[in-house]
Amino acid sequence: MEKIKSENESNGFGVKTTTIAKDNQYVINKNRSINRVITSLETKEGEGFIVHRPFPSPSLSELDPFLLLDEMGPMNLKPGEAKGAPDHPHRGFETVTYMLSGKFEHKDSHGNSGKLNPGDVQWMTAGSGVIHSEMPSKDFTDSGGVLHGFQLWINLPKIAKMTNPQYQDIPSSKIPIVKMPDGKGVVRIIAGNAFGTRSVINTKIPILYLHFTIEPGANEVMYPIPNTYNTFAYVISGEGIFGKDKINVKAEQMAIFNKDGEGITIKAVENTKEKLEVLLIAGTPLNEPIVRYGPFVMNTKAEIHQAIRDYQSGRLGMINH
Ligand code: CO
Secondary structure (H helix, E strand, C coil): CCCCEEEECCCCCCCCEEEECHHHCCCCCCECCEEEEEECEEEEECCCEEEEEEECECCECCECCEEEEEEEEEEEECCCCCCCEEEEEEECEEEEEEEEECCEEEEECCCCEEEECCCCEEEEECCCCEEEEEEECHHHHHHCEEEEEEEEEEECCHHHCCCCCEEEEECHHHCCEEECCCCCEEEEEEECEECCEECCCCCCCCEEEEEEEECCCCCCEEEECCCCCEEEEEEEECEEEECCCCEEEECCEEEEECCCCCEEEEEECCCCCCCEEEEEEEECCCCCCCEEECCEEECCHHHHHHHHHHHHCCCCCCCCC
Protein backbone atom coordinates (compact mmCIF):
# COMPACT_ATOMS: atom_id res chain seq x y z
CA MET A 1 0.00 0.00 0.00
CA GLU A 2 1.20 3.44 -0.83
CA LYS A 3 0.64 5.82 2.03
CA ILE A 4 -0.56 9.04 0.45
CA LYS A 5 -0.64 11.17 3.55
CA SER A 6 -0.14 10.86 7.27
CA GLU A 7 -1.31 13.32 9.83
CA ASN A 8 -1.92 13.65 13.52
CA GLU A 9 -5.47 13.67 14.63
CA SER A 10 -7.41 12.69 17.73
CA ASN A 11 -9.95 9.96 17.12
CA GLY A 12 -11.62 9.82 20.52
CA PHE A 13 -9.37 7.06 21.84
CA GLY A 14 -6.27 9.20 22.27
CA VAL A 15 -4.50 7.61 19.31
CA LYS A 16 -2.58 10.01 17.13
CA THR A 17 -1.69 8.18 13.94
CA THR A 18 -3.98 8.30 10.96
CA THR A 19 -3.26 7.21 7.42
CA ILE A 20 -5.25 8.20 4.37
CA ALA A 21 -5.08 5.53 1.73
CA LYS A 22 -6.42 6.90 -1.54
CA ASP A 23 -5.36 3.81 -3.44
CA ASN A 24 -7.79 1.80 -1.31
CA GLN A 25 -10.93 3.39 -2.65
CA TYR A 26 -12.62 0.18 -3.65
CA VAL A 27 -15.11 -0.29 -6.45
CA ILE A 28 -17.55 -3.16 -6.10
CA ASN A 29 -19.21 -4.54 -9.18
CA LYS A 30 -21.84 -6.56 -7.34
CA ASN A 31 -23.06 -5.25 -3.99
CA ARG A 32 -24.44 -7.68 -1.42
CA SER A 33 -28.09 -7.25 -0.38
CA ILE A 34 -29.43 -7.43 3.18
CA ASN A 35 -30.96 -10.75 4.23
CA ARG A 36 -32.63 -9.34 7.35
CA VAL A 37 -32.37 -6.81 10.14
CA ILE A 38 -32.47 -8.01 13.74
CA THR A 39 -33.26 -5.74 16.69
CA SER A 40 -31.33 -6.52 19.90
CA LEU A 41 -33.17 -7.87 22.89
CA GLU A 42 -32.38 -6.34 26.26
CA THR A 43 -31.29 -8.88 28.85
CA LYS A 44 -29.15 -9.15 31.99
CA GLU A 45 -25.80 -10.85 32.34
CA GLY A 46 -23.42 -11.71 35.19
CA GLU A 47 -24.40 -9.89 38.38
CA GLY A 48 -27.18 -8.11 36.48
CA PHE A 49 -25.64 -5.64 34.06
CA ILE A 50 -27.75 -4.75 31.04
CA VAL A 51 -26.75 -6.07 27.63
CA HIS A 52 -28.35 -5.61 24.21
CA ARG A 53 -28.15 -8.95 22.41
CA PRO A 54 -28.97 -9.42 18.72
CA PHE A 55 -28.06 -13.13 18.95
CA PRO A 56 -28.43 -15.80 20.12
CA SER A 57 -32.17 -15.22 20.25
CA PRO A 58 -35.31 -17.10 19.24
CA SER A 59 -34.91 -15.74 15.69
CA LEU A 60 -31.15 -16.37 15.26
CA SER A 61 -29.21 -19.03 17.16
CA GLU A 62 -25.83 -18.25 15.56
CA LEU A 63 -24.23 -16.88 12.41
CA ASP A 64 -21.46 -19.41 11.81
CA PRO A 65 -18.69 -18.92 13.07
CA PHE A 66 -20.21 -16.28 15.39
CA LEU A 67 -22.08 -17.57 18.44
CA LEU A 68 -23.06 -14.43 20.37
CA LEU A 69 -22.86 -10.66 20.30
CA ASP A 70 -23.53 -8.63 23.45
CA GLU A 71 -23.51 -4.85 23.62
CA MET A 72 -22.82 -3.94 27.26
CA GLY A 73 -24.86 -0.83 27.96
CA PRO A 74 -24.48 1.94 27.09
CA MET A 75 -25.52 2.91 30.61
CA ASN A 76 -24.64 5.70 32.97
CA LEU A 77 -23.64 4.22 36.32
CA LYS A 78 -23.58 5.98 39.66
CA PRO A 79 -20.63 5.37 42.03
CA GLY A 80 -20.84 1.82 43.38
CA GLU A 81 -23.38 0.67 40.76
CA ALA A 82 -21.05 -1.07 38.29
CA LYS A 83 -21.53 -4.84 38.02
CA GLY A 84 -19.55 -7.57 36.34
CA ALA A 85 -19.41 -11.29 35.62
CA PRO A 86 -17.73 -13.14 38.52
CA ASP A 87 -15.93 -16.49 38.11
CA HIS A 88 -17.36 -18.54 35.22
CA PRO A 89 -15.96 -21.10 32.75
CA HIS A 90 -15.58 -21.19 28.95
CA ARG A 91 -14.52 -24.03 26.62
CA GLY A 92 -14.42 -24.53 22.87
CA PHE A 93 -14.51 -20.97 21.49
CA GLU A 94 -13.09 -17.43 21.74
CA THR A 95 -14.43 -14.34 23.51
CA VAL A 96 -13.54 -10.92 22.13
CA THR A 97 -14.14 -7.95 24.42
CA TYR A 98 -13.99 -4.42 23.00
CA MET A 99 -14.44 -1.53 25.45
CA LEU A 100 -15.73 1.84 24.26
CA SER A 101 -16.27 3.45 27.67
CA GLY A 102 -15.63 2.29 31.24
CA LYS A 103 -12.92 0.04 32.62
CA PHE A 104 -12.89 -3.71 33.23
CA GLU A 105 -10.42 -6.14 34.78
CA HIS A 106 -10.08 -9.84 34.14
CA LYS A 107 -8.49 -12.70 36.07
CA ASP A 108 -8.33 -16.38 35.19
CA SER A 109 -7.57 -19.84 36.53
CA HIS A 110 -4.15 -19.89 34.81
CA GLY A 111 -2.96 -16.86 36.77
CA ASN A 112 -3.49 -14.36 33.94
CA SER A 113 -4.91 -10.94 34.67
CA GLY A 114 -5.24 -7.64 32.89
CA LYS A 115 -7.10 -4.38 32.50
CA LEU A 116 -9.35 -3.16 29.69
CA ASN A 117 -9.54 0.60 29.16
CA PRO A 118 -11.61 2.46 26.54
CA GLY A 119 -10.59 1.40 23.03
CA ASP A 120 -8.75 -1.74 24.24
CA VAL A 121 -9.46 -5.23 22.93
CA GLN A 122 -9.06 -8.55 24.67
CA TRP A 123 -9.09 -11.56 22.34
CA MET A 124 -9.31 -14.67 24.54
CA THR A 125 -9.00 -18.14 23.06
CA ALA A 126 -10.67 -20.24 25.76
CA GLY A 127 -9.74 -23.48 23.95
CA SER A 128 -9.64 -26.42 26.40
CA GLY A 129 -10.95 -24.19 29.14
CA VAL A 130 -10.53 -21.33 31.56
CA ILE A 131 -12.43 -20.03 34.54
CA HIS A 132 -12.30 -16.28 34.50
CA SER A 133 -13.90 -13.21 36.02
CA GLU A 134 -14.76 -10.02 34.12
CA MET A 135 -15.36 -7.21 36.61
CA PRO A 136 -15.45 -3.41 36.53
CA SER A 137 -12.16 -1.98 37.84
CA LYS A 138 -12.21 -0.51 41.35
CA ASP A 139 -11.55 3.06 40.19
CA PHE A 140 -14.39 2.85 37.64
CA THR A 141 -16.76 1.37 40.24
CA ASP A 142 -15.83 4.17 42.67
CA SER A 143 -16.20 6.99 40.16
CA GLY A 144 -19.13 5.64 38.14
CA GLY A 145 -19.58 6.77 34.55
CA VAL A 146 -20.68 5.42 31.19
CA LEU A 147 -20.17 1.70 30.61
CA HIS A 148 -20.23 0.69 26.95
CA GLY A 149 -18.58 -2.20 25.18
CA PHE A 150 -18.99 -5.37 23.17
CA GLN A 151 -18.38 -9.06 23.60
CA LEU A 152 -18.33 -11.34 20.56
CA TRP A 153 -18.08 -15.13 20.77
CA ILE A 154 -16.32 -16.84 17.86
CA ASN A 155 -16.49 -20.60 17.47
CA LEU A 156 -13.28 -22.61 17.17
CA PRO A 157 -12.90 -25.31 14.53
CA LYS A 158 -13.06 -28.90 15.82
CA ILE A 159 -9.27 -29.28 15.55
CA ALA A 160 -8.68 -26.20 17.77
CA LYS A 161 -11.39 -26.59 20.43
CA MET A 162 -9.01 -28.18 22.95
CA THR A 163 -6.06 -25.91 22.16
CA ASN A 164 -4.23 -24.27 25.08
CA PRO A 165 -5.92 -21.07 26.30
CA GLN A 166 -4.36 -17.90 24.90
CA TYR A 167 -4.78 -14.14 25.37
CA GLN A 168 -4.16 -11.23 23.07
CA ASP A 169 -4.53 -8.07 25.17
CA ILE A 170 -4.29 -5.17 22.76
CA PRO A 171 -4.23 -1.59 24.04
CA SER A 172 -6.11 1.03 22.03
CA SER A 173 -2.84 2.66 20.91
CA LYS A 174 -1.83 -0.52 19.04
CA ILE A 175 -5.02 -0.82 16.98
CA PRO A 176 -4.47 0.54 13.45
CA ILE A 177 -6.75 3.32 12.24
CA VAL A 178 -7.25 4.23 8.59
CA LYS A 179 -8.98 7.36 7.36
CA MET A 180 -11.59 6.99 4.62
CA PRO A 181 -10.56 8.25 1.16
CA ASP A 182 -12.93 11.28 1.40
CA GLY A 183 -11.52 12.17 4.83
CA LYS A 184 -14.99 11.95 6.44
CA GLY A 185 -14.61 8.82 8.45
CA VAL A 186 -12.20 6.39 10.04
CA VAL A 187 -12.01 2.65 10.51
CA ARG A 188 -10.30 0.87 13.39
CA ILE A 189 -8.92 -2.46 12.21
CA ILE A 190 -9.43 -4.87 15.10
CA ALA A 191 -9.05 -8.09 13.09
CA GLY A 192 -8.22 -8.85 9.50
CA ASN A 193 -6.69 -6.92 6.67
CA ALA A 194 -8.52 -3.84 5.42
CA PHE A 195 -7.72 -0.74 3.39
CA GLY A 196 -4.16 -1.97 2.96
CA THR A 197 -3.54 -2.26 6.70
CA ARG A 198 -3.28 -5.43 8.76
CA SER A 199 -4.56 -5.83 12.33
CA VAL A 200 -2.13 -6.68 15.14
CA ILE A 201 -4.42 -9.48 16.33
CA ASN A 202 -3.94 -13.00 14.99
CA THR A 203 -7.05 -15.11 14.44
CA LYS A 204 -7.46 -18.90 14.26
CA ILE A 205 -9.74 -18.68 11.23
CA PRO A 206 -10.12 -15.74 8.82
CA ILE A 207 -12.07 -13.04 10.68
CA LEU A 208 -12.70 -9.42 9.81
CA TYR A 209 -13.64 -7.08 12.69
CA LEU A 210 -13.84 -3.38 11.76
CA HIS A 211 -15.19 -0.36 13.64
CA PHE A 212 -16.29 2.42 11.28
CA THR A 213 -16.99 6.00 12.37
CA ILE A 214 -18.63 7.81 9.44
CA GLU A 215 -19.33 11.55 9.43
CA PRO A 216 -22.61 13.00 8.18
CA GLY A 217 -22.36 13.73 4.45
CA ALA A 218 -19.55 11.23 3.87
CA ASN A 219 -19.34 9.24 0.65
CA GLU A 220 -20.73 5.72 0.65
CA VAL A 221 -18.10 3.31 1.98
CA MET A 222 -17.53 0.33 -0.32
CA TYR A 223 -15.69 -2.64 0.99
CA PRO A 224 -14.93 -6.00 -0.66
CA ILE A 225 -15.55 -9.14 1.39
CA PRO A 226 -15.12 -12.70 0.04
CA ASN A 227 -18.57 -14.03 -0.84
CA THR A 228 -18.00 -17.14 1.28
CA TYR A 229 -17.85 -15.07 4.49
CA ASN A 230 -20.88 -14.69 6.74
CA THR A 231 -21.10 -10.94 7.25
CA PHE A 232 -23.07 -8.60 9.50
CA ALA A 233 -23.08 -4.96 10.52
CA TYR A 234 -24.11 -3.80 13.99
CA VAL A 235 -25.05 -0.14 14.39
CA ILE A 236 -23.65 1.34 17.61
CA SER A 237 -25.06 4.84 17.10
CA GLY A 238 -26.65 6.92 14.36
CA GLU A 239 -28.49 5.47 11.42
CA GLY A 240 -27.07 3.93 8.26
CA ILE A 241 -28.10 2.70 4.84
CA PHE A 242 -26.72 -0.71 3.93
CA GLY A 243 -26.31 -2.94 0.90
CA LYS A 244 -27.70 -3.10 -2.63
CA ASP A 245 -31.29 -2.25 -1.63
CA LYS A 246 -30.28 0.66 0.68
CA ILE A 247 -31.87 -0.74 3.83
CA ASN A 248 -32.07 1.57 6.87
CA VAL A 249 -30.52 0.22 10.08
CA LYS A 250 -30.53 2.02 13.44
CA ALA A 251 -28.66 1.76 16.73
CA GLU A 252 -29.06 -1.59 18.50
CA GLN A 253 -29.89 -3.26 15.18
CA MET A 254 -27.86 -5.77 13.20
CA ALA A 255 -28.03 -6.24 9.45
CA ILE A 256 -27.08 -9.62 7.98
CA PHE A 257 -25.77 -9.54 4.41
CA ASN A 258 -26.66 -12.14 1.78
CA LYS A 259 -23.79 -13.89 0.00
CA ASP A 260 -24.94 -12.51 -3.35
CA GLY A 261 -22.10 -10.14 -4.17
CA GLU A 262 -18.43 -9.37 -3.79
CA GLY A 263 -18.68 -6.56 -1.27
CA ILE A 264 -20.79 -4.36 0.97
CA THR A 265 -21.74 -0.68 1.18
CA ILE A 266 -22.36 1.57 4.19
CA LYS A 267 -23.56 5.17 4.23
CA ALA A 268 -24.91 7.50 6.90
CA VAL A 269 -28.54 8.56 6.33
CA GLU A 270 -29.08 11.94 4.63
CA ASN A 271 -29.88 15.07 6.64
CA THR A 272 -28.35 13.91 9.90
CA LYS A 273 -25.92 15.59 12.27
CA GLU A 274 -25.13 12.33 14.01
CA LYS A 275 -22.07 10.21 13.24
CA LEU A 276 -22.69 6.64 12.17
CA GLU A 277 -20.79 4.12 14.29
CA VAL A 278 -20.81 0.57 12.94
CA LEU A 279 -19.12 -2.72 13.69
CA LEU A 280 -18.60 -4.72 10.49
CA ILE A 281 -17.87 -8.33 11.33
CA ALA A 282 -17.29 -11.21 8.91
CA GLY A 283 -15.82 -14.70 9.01
CA THR A 284 -15.49 -18.01 7.27
CA PRO A 285 -18.21 -20.43 8.38
CA LEU A 286 -16.93 -23.63 9.96
CA ASN A 287 -19.86 -25.82 8.78
CA GLU A 288 -19.38 -28.16 11.75
CA PRO A 289 -21.98 -29.43 14.24
CA ILE A 290 -22.60 -27.02 17.14
CA VAL A 291 -23.71 -28.28 20.55
CA ARG A 292 -23.81 -25.48 23.10
CA TYR A 293 -24.61 -25.47 26.77
CA GLY A 294 -24.15 -22.04 28.38
CA PRO A 295 -20.42 -21.32 28.44
CA PHE A 296 -19.41 -24.54 26.63
CA VAL A 297 -19.59 -24.87 22.84
CA MET A 298 -18.51 -28.21 21.38
CA ASN A 299 -19.33 -30.52 18.44
CA THR A 300 -21.10 -33.36 20.30
CA LYS A 301 -23.27 -33.90 23.39
CA ALA A 302 -20.61 -36.25 24.80
CA GLU A 303 -18.04 -33.41 24.63
CA ILE A 304 -20.47 -31.11 26.48
CA HIS A 305 -20.95 -33.73 29.22
CA GLN A 306 -17.15 -34.04 29.46
CA ALA A 307 -16.82 -30.24 29.76
CA ILE A 308 -19.37 -30.16 32.59
CA ARG A 309 -17.55 -33.04 34.39
CA ASP A 310 -14.17 -31.33 33.93
CA TYR A 311 -15.57 -28.06 35.30
CA GLN A 312 -17.32 -29.69 38.26
CA SER A 313 -14.27 -31.74 39.21
CA GLY A 314 -12.01 -28.68 39.17
CA ARG A 315 -10.01 -29.62 36.09
CA LEU A 316 -10.45 -26.11 34.64
CA GLY A 317 -8.70 -24.78 37.75
CA MET A 318 -9.67 -21.99 40.12
CA ILE A 319 -9.01 -18.27 40.40
CA ASN A 320 -6.82 -17.12 43.26
CA HIS A 321 -8.64 -14.11 44.72
CO1 CO B 1 -16.49 -14.83 30.18
